[in-house]
Amino acid sequence: MSKRNISAVVFFMIIAVFFVFSALMMHPFGVPEETDMDDEIIKEAQNETGTNNGVTSVVFDYRGFDTLGEATVLFTAVAGVIMVFRRLKQ
Amino acid sequence: MNIIDFLLQHSPALIVAIPLLGAFLTPLISRINSKARNIFVILTLGLTTSIVFLLANDVFAGKIHTYVFGSQNLAFPIVRILFEVDALSAFMAIIGTILALVAVIYSWAFIKENTGLDKFYTLILLMTAGMFGMMLTGDMFNLFVFLEITSIASCALIAFWTNKGKSVDAGFKYIVISTIGALFILFAIALLYGQYNALNIATLANVIQFSFLDKIALVLLIAAFAMKAGIVPMHMWLPDAYSKAPASVTIVLVGATQASLYGVFRVCFTLFGNTINLTPVSIGWIIVLLGLITMLLGVAMALIQSDLKRLIAFSAVAEIGFMFLGIGAGLTVLGNTEMMATIGLPAMSGGVFHIMNDALDIGLLFLVAGAVYYATRETSLDKLGGLARNMKYTTIFFVIGLFAVSGIPPMNGFASKLLIYESTFQLNPILSIVAILSSIMLLAVFIKVFHSAFLGPVIPKFKDVKEVPKSMLIAMGIFASIIIVFGLFPELVISNIVEPAVNSLVSYGDYIREVIPTFTGGI
Amino acid sequence: MIFNIPFIAVSALILIGLYAVIFRRNLIKMVIGITLIESGVNLFLITLGYRENSVAPIFTNLPSGTIVPEGMSFPVPQALTLTSIVIGVAVLALMLSLIIHIYRHYGTLDAREIGGREE
Amino acid sequence: MSGMSKIVRTISSIVFPLIIIYGLYIISHGHLTPGGGFQGGAVVASGCAMILVAYGSIWTINKMKEKNLSLLESIGAICFILLAFFGLGFGAVFFNNFLVGSNFLFGTIPYFGSTIADINTGGVVPLMNFAVGIKVIAGLFAIVLVMAHASSTKEGKK
Numbered sequence: 001m002s003k004r005n006i007s008a009v010v011f012f013m014i015i016a017v018f019f020v021f022s023a024l025m026m027h028p029f030g031v032p033e034e035t036d037m038d039d040e041i042i043k044e045a046q047n048e049t050g051t052n053n054g055v056t057s058v059v060f061d062y063r064g065f066d067t068l069g070e071a072t073v074l075f076t077a078v079a080g081v082i083m084v085f086r087r088l089k090q
Numbered sequence: 091m092n093i094i095d096f097l098l099q100h101s102p103a104l105i106v107a108i109p110l111l112g113a114f115l116t117p118l119i120s121r122i123n124s125k126a127r128n129i130f131v132i133l134t135l136g137l138t139t140s141i142v143f144l145l146a147n148d149v150f151a152g153k154i155h156t157y158v159f160g161s162q163n164l165a166f167p168i169v170r171i172l173f174e175v176d177a178l179s180a181f182m183a184i185i186g187t188i189l190a191l192v193a194v195i196y197s198w199a200f201i202k203e204n205t206g207l208d209k210f211y212t213l214i215l216l217m218t219a220g221m222f223g224m225m226l227t228g229d230m231f232n233l234f235v236f237l238e239i240t241s242i243a244s245c246a247l248i249a250f251w252t253n254k255g256k257s258v259d260a261g262f263k264y265i266v267i268s269t270i271g272a273l274f275i276l277f278a279i280a281l282l283y284g285q286y287n288a289l290n291i292a293t294l295a296n297v298i299q300f301s302f303l304d305k306i307a308l309v310l311l312i313a314a315f316a317m318k319a320g321i322v323p324m325h326m327w328l329p330d331a332y333s334k335a336p337a338s339v340t341i342v343l344v345g346a347t348q349a350s351l352y353g354v355f356r357v358c359f360t361l362f363g364n365t366i367n368l369t370p371v372s373i374g375w376i377i378v379l380l381g382l383i384t385m386l387l388g389v390a391m392a393l394i395q396s397d398l399k400r401l402i403a404f405s406a407v408a409e410i411g412f413m414f415l416g417i418g419a420g421l422t423v424l425g426n427t428e429m430m431a432t433i434g435l436p437a438m439s440g441g442v443f444h445i446m447n448d449a450l451d452i453g454l455l456f457l458v459a460g461a462v463y464y465a466t467r468e469t470s471l472d473k474l475g476g477l478a479r480n481m482k483y484t485t486i487f488f489v490i491g492l493f494a495v496s497g498i499p500p501m502n503g504f505a506s507k508l509l510i511y512e513s514t515f516q517l518n519p520i521l522s523i524v525a526i527l528s529s530i531m532l533l534a535v536f537i538k539v540f541h542s543a544f545l546g547p548v549i550p551k552f553k554d555v556k557e558v559p560k561s562m563l564i565a566m567g568i569f570a571s572i573i574i575v576f577g578l579f580p581e582l583v584i585s586n587i588v589e590p591a592v593n594s595l596v597s598y599g600d601y602i603r604e605v606i607p608t609f610t611g612g613i
Numbered sequence: 614m615i616f617n618i619p620f621i622a623v624s625a626l627i628l629i630g631l632y633a634v635i636f637r638r639n640l641i642k643m644v645i646g647i648t649l650i651e652s653g654v655n656l657f658l659i660t661l662g663y664r665e666n667s668v669a670p671i672f673t674n675l676p677s678g679t680i681v682p683e684g685m686s687f688p689v690p691q692a693l694t695l696t697s698i699v700i701g702v703a704v705l706a707l708m709l710s711l712i713i714h715i716y717r718h719y720g721t722l723d724a725r726e727i728g729g730r731e732e
Numbered sequence: 733m734s735g736m737s738k739i740v741r742t743i744s745s746i747v748f749p750l751i752i753i754y755g756l757y758i759i760s761h762g763h764l765t766p767g768g769g770f771q772g773g774a775v776v777a778s779g780c781a782m783i784l785v786a787y788g789s790i791w792t793i794n795k796m797k798e799k800n801l802s803l804l805e806s807i808g809a810i811c812f813i814l815l816a817f818f819g820l821g822f823g824a825v826f827f828n829n830f831l832v833g834s835n836f837l838f839g840t841i842p843y844f845g846s847t848i849a850d851i852n853t854g855g856v857v858p859l860m861n862f863a864v865g866i867k868v869i870a871g872l873f874a875i876v877l878v879m880a881h882a883s884s885t886k887e888g889k890k
Binding site: 100103104107110111114115117118157158159160161162 | 802803806809810813816817819820824825826827828829
């Protein structure tokens, strides 16, 4: 096992401990501890944003700026892919 | 004039929205002709810069700007996205705009002969918008989204010269490390959301109780942001990315790296501010230790480099070590107030001021390296020589950059490094000894570069080398003039730009009180 | 009550993905590893937003008898996961196009061999 | 990428309109039933990718140049961000849903609880759904098209 491999294994073990513990210590599946933000959205979605679909009201109105960032991510990826495959000579 | 008030009131949103709108319009305008597109991009960035200075001027007067997207009133519990601009965000936004504007002016002539230029300018604008979003946002998931925009745009820009295999490889390495870091950040955000059902930084900082899961989230967030900022254990992507990208892209990349550095401090001081004075010593000393190792390793690697751009990239890594040392020293004494006054505040103002200085110095040196590449198509020091004779202005700019990076008095590097030396000396003499040692080695590195690249006999191959076009000289001139002005009047800059930023970082109570008026804790 | 089985599945996915990224040298296997981590984190986000025998938060033809706030699962994690999935697609597209280019330029997909080679 | 056999081409050209209609349904009813701009756009883009696989990338590139695709995508993106700026114009805050409650397009507010799907609700949300839908269709199809075309033409190794 070369030196580089041992450090990689140690690094992997540390990270593994983090993820396994966080999975076990989290609140049991289906019984969330705090629920005030989402209850507010479910109650207010129809009359503040006028949409029946709670998820779409979050995506486009409550957290619409995330979706603008989201559309920008897709736009960046398309620009990046087209730029990587452009023809180099004029 | 209600235009100014309108701009000021909506400035947090406009600073991110205008570059985005510009980025979406660039492909259309570049169908008309390339000159119209260049002018349009510079105008967009000029407008954004003016709005940033407008906002910064108002924020440094002591008023934290909050901006809710979607409705005027701040409904509780906070469901909408909230932009919160305090002095540190404004300080970082100023750095971001200067770097972006100079990069676009520089690339007017530097990138002219390549194809695919409309995609190049679109990606530069998108990267700038992503950087501003990261610096101004008050929402954790929004920070993740803008971090992703910045890393995807900069990965595509690093791989711009697709005929060079090494650039594409550097871009791939960058996107792999950035994506893993971003996924760790998303996991940490999910941990915090799972427990407290809130995504806003201020609400999270208010309700966080530092449970075992919060410790995991803190470690993951700091590790991921530090990895993106180029701290030692995971810094290998930085020299490849900085040296293989075009020079104007590298400058905006420096801004993006410092936005991740801002992320580390925002998480350390604000998100976990309430709980951090339980264990400030351990986290502060970890950051100081990381800073020291980064400095030493960066300088040691810079000494043995033969490629000009890789050498400057490693000195950039060393400079990030300085910032970590300065602000880490402040974090270690966050608890008791008397030590804070003598050691903490000077150290942190030195560290924060050094973020601005480093962006300008490293930026200027990369512009000079780009100019040398533009004139001679060569970046390895063994083949370069005797450029001073025909490239006078570039040599002068290189000398200014050289003095600034190694902290020689007339330049701005000196003011911030002196603050760091003084304060860390009182904390622990070894720290400032290592800091001074690495500055001297940096000076030695760049003297070697100056001698081998600029002085010495003219090499026959570069006999007819011409000076670089005017737009590149203007870009370098802007950096040099700011460096000299900051170097001659450091007190002016520190008192009304750096001090508010440090106070806003230390007193996180105002940050939370702005959103939750009933918050009582905080220094 | 299936206790924490979804969260154990999340950590398994993330660890397998991380193993692939750290220890595999083939570039495409690294990309597959990243996609695994991506889906692990998305699964974690979604499972945080589930409530015991709840319905999707959509009011069109809602099954009668669901108590409005308690009977519905959380909408916010679903929106976050939507954003995270599209980011995953974008990053995947960019990484694969870079790999096509690296393979065309170097002729190999072994990360260590590419690192060693000069221009 | 060369095209597939005659049978596959005819079947895919028959199924293609159905996929398009289904995708557009998901986009347009995003604010009522599960779905929205991203999901509907992905469905339509998968239909286009099916045509690309069936007919081969050379035929598809002649039909739809990738410059037009990126133009369409920019238009979709600009519509989306302009809707956000209109929010700034009319509703006094960036990204404000200014059409809710106004008797203008998509203005009515559904009453609380389980309702029948009335399409004229949702304010700016359906318009944003269309903008994002166009953008995702053009974007994903452009990515698939460019990657297929790049791997098929044997550009010489530098």
